Amino acid sequence: MMNSFWLRPAYQKHSRGTKWLKLNKTLTITTRVLLFLFFFALLLVSVLIFGGWINLGNYSAGKFFDRTPILPPPEFPLDCVAWDHNKTCPNNYPIKYEPTNHHPSSTCPDYFRWIHEDLKHWKGTGVTRDMVERARESAHFRLVILHGKVYVEKFVESIPNRESFTMWGILQLLRLYPGRLPDLELMFDNDDRPVIASKDYRGPNAAAPPLFRYCSDQWNLDIVFPDWTFWGWPETNIKPWRSILKDIKEGNNKTKWRDRVPYAYWRGNPDVASWRGDLMTCNVTDKDDWNTHLYVQNWEEEVRTGFKQSNIADQCTHRYKIYIEGYGWSVSEKYIFACDSPVLLMTPPRFHDFFIRGMVPQRHYWPVKDNDKCRSLKFAVEYGNNHTEKAEEIGAAGSHFIHEDMKMEYVYDYIFHLLNEYGKLLKFKPTIPPNAIEFCAESVACPAEEIWRKSMEESLEKSPRNMLPCTLPPSYDLDELKALNDEKFMLTKQVEKWENEYWKNNLTKNQ
Structure with a gap:
């Protein structure tokens, strides 16, 4: 009877026992899937651990349950009392500091790749003592970093603010990353134009003297270094880079781009170069309107x-x-x-600083013909006012490059990688020259004039940075470099084509 009862269709349809059997079967399948996923995850984690992608030290029980807050590095303000007392550099700042965050802050922006290109000439030969000594002919000072300390030997007088604020910047770098740079020795020229002609150092005569300066060009081998104004230019009321970027950002927010004056603006000294004098002929007059507002900067006034x-x-x-x-x-x-705002950049530029090579025409700036300035400027403004979306995008991209890819942390990291890569090339052991003097933040800032000292105090790095510099990207290979240069050339030529068509159509209309 019981067998007959269990086998009844009506009971099988509504029986709890039948449902349990079905549920049990479902659970068995689910369990198998979960077990499979568990073992797959375990295998994946094992591969990552053995491959070095996961560091178990970071997940130890002690660290997991440790709730001790990570304290910031100690601060070391200027100690001018000690300096004034004995005129020697204080020894309280650490010569070496190990950050608690052992990971780089990020990968460096792409323009850092030009560091490899600037040092490429010496990759095969290295840098010898003789090469460095021959750079003395053009240098204003020799800088030596030895065991984390800075020594400077001055040769000839230069523009004081350039020399002092350049040295100040290097000192801040060592305060930011104490003990991370190798011992090195270099020559620095504070003047404007490069002087190490590449044509003089080819073949058997390839032993070019390495010389650092603020700009170079395609015909010279001078090694490009960020200029002194990143730490302030007090004589012209220019604050250190962090502060001035903040002020410019506030200025940007005052007027939306589309509400700004629909003209091109420039203010500066037209007397320093003939091409600037030419630019002033493009100003608005009763007869001509080249879509420009140009102003002479009178610094005395x-x-x-x-x-x-x-x-x-x-x-x-x-x-x-x-x-x-x-x-x-x-x-x-x-x-x-x-x-x-879109930058109308005179093309081709004669010189380059450390960052402009990372910018691309039509993406970060608009190229303007240097040999036909007025007509080229007029077309650029006309084109932008008729293609406001594209013009606004160019202005935003160029500004983003400056505010983000060139924030002060990256400026320091650029100098760090430049000096670090240069230091690797030295074939001799740096020594302290007999006429060199030890430099530190106190020796530069404490005796400085009030307006200089204010900028230095504002740009002082009071603590070591609690993380590593950004990761230097690799050098360009020949194909990448050619592709980059071809892209810039083609985008510039495209603008020239549009410009020529614009003036051709205007000429036809007026006939």
Whole structure:
């Protein structure tokens, strides 16, 4: 009877026992899937551990349950009392510091790859003592870093603010990354134009003297270094880079790009180079309107009136900004690019600083013909005002490059990698020259004039950085370098084609 009862269709349809059997079967399948996923995950983690992608030390029980807060590095302000007392550098700042975060902050921006290109000439030969000594002919000073300390031997007088603030910047780098740079020795030239002609150092005569400076060009081997104004230029009321970027960002927010004056703006000294004098002929007159507002910068008047017309943060008022070189490259370049307005850049540029080679025409700036400035500027503004979306994108991309890829942390990391890669090339052991003097933050800032000291105190790195520098990207191979240069060339030629068509159509209309 029981067998008959269990076999009834009605009972099988509604029986709990039948449902349990089905559930049990489902659970068995689910368990198998879960077990499979568990063992697959275990295998994957094992592979990652053995491959070095996971460090078990970071997940130990002690660290997992440790709730002790990570304390910031100690601060070391300027000790001018000690300096004034015995005129020797204090020994309280650490010569070496191990950050608690052992991972790089990020991968460095792409323009860092030009470090490899700037040092490429010495990759095969290395840098010998004789090469460094021959650079003395053009250098203003020799800089030696030995066991984390800085020594400077001066040769000839140079523009004081350039020399002092360049040394100040290097000292801040060592305060930021104490003990991370190798011992090294280099020559530095504070003047504007490069002097180590590449044509003189080919074949058997390839032993070129390595010389650092603020700009170079395609015909010279001078090694490019960030300019002194990143730590301030107090004589012209320019703050250190971190502060001025903040001020420019606030200035950008005052007027939206589309509400700005629909003209191209430039302010500067036209007397330093003939091409700047040519630029002034493009100003608005009763007869011609080249879509430009150009102003002569009278520094004596600005000093007298408190820099009312030259405050960089107040110059983001026009839709377009013009960049034109001076006697050499111009420190104004980075400030001009920071305004969210498309930069109309005179092409081809004669010189390059450390970052401009990372910028691309039509992406970060708009190329303007240097040999036909007025017509080229007029077309650029006309094109931008008729293609506002593209113009606004170019201005935003150029400004983003400056504010993000060139923030002060990256400027320091650029110098770090440049000096580190250079130091690897030395074939001799650096020594302290007999006439060299030890430099430290106190020896530069404490005896400085009040306006200089204010900038130095504002740009002082008070603590070591609690992480490693960004990771230096690899050098370009020949194909990558050719592709990059071809892209810049083609994008510039495309603008020239549009410009030629514009003026051809205008000429036809007026006939």
